[in-house]
Amino acid sequence: MRKAMEICGQIHSVSPVGNVTDESEACPKHWFVALVQMNCEKTANKKLQLLNFETFLPIQIEMHQWSDRRKKVERVVIPMMIFVKLTTKELEKVRNLSFIYRFLTAPGEHKPAIIPDEQIEQFKFMLGNADSEITMEPLTIRKGDKVRVRRGLLRGLVGYASVDSDGNSKIMIVIDCLGCASVSISAKDLEHVK
Incomplete structure (x- = not known):
């Protein structure tokens, strides 16, 4: 037990009775x-x-x-x-x-x-x-998908993906009774929200 914790770089005092973490937890x-x-x-x-x-x-x-x-x-x-x-x-x-x-x-x-x-x-x-060929495809963000900004000044902002008239990615947040506030953002900075 102590050996497992040393391997992980976590040395804790081990009590002989109860509440002992096993290697998978450590x-x-x-x-x-x-x-x-x-x-x-x-x-x-x-x-x-x-x-x-x-x-x-x-x-x-x-x-x-x-x-x-x-x-x-x-x-x-x-x-x-x-x-x-x-x-x-x-x-x-x-x-x-x-x-x-x-x-x-x-x-x-x-x-x-x-x-x-x-x-x-x-x-x-x-x-x-599977009885047919499995292929890998990029996960694309489409207009209307719920997304979160994963980096930059807007990191953590959750909204909906949109595209402007020039084809640039945008994130929109809904403001009840008013509509949507939107800002241009790179699609690479967005991730899907489950």
Whole structure:
């Protein structure tokens, strides 16, 4: 127990009775996205697994037809990316591996982005059960979507996405009985609100 807390850099006095945190509470693991070189995803994934890290490399098996034969081929769904479940201490170790280019960050952020467990589970379910090709598409913000500003002076402002007559992105807030107040903003600075 004490060893687990030392690994995380958190040394607490451990009571012999009750209220003892286990390793998963002291060192929570999160999913991160490691970026690797093109066509090296499978090799990098195996290396991470040999180092005892939990990984998820989205692969889909497809049947390819050539003029003289048919063959099952493994296709990496998201090129150059591997999901890795790590503690913050492990993140620093993996970041320094020679075959890891860097970790994916959210736009405007400097810390590696955390991918929620439920999203990984849903993705795994989709990969295991889909009978057609899975593709990745950018999450686009459309007119009328509820959004939040994620950086800049308006950070935290919640409103609705809009587009002006020139095609520029705007955020609008509703003011009852008056209408909407709006301001131009880059779509890169907006995120969807659930």
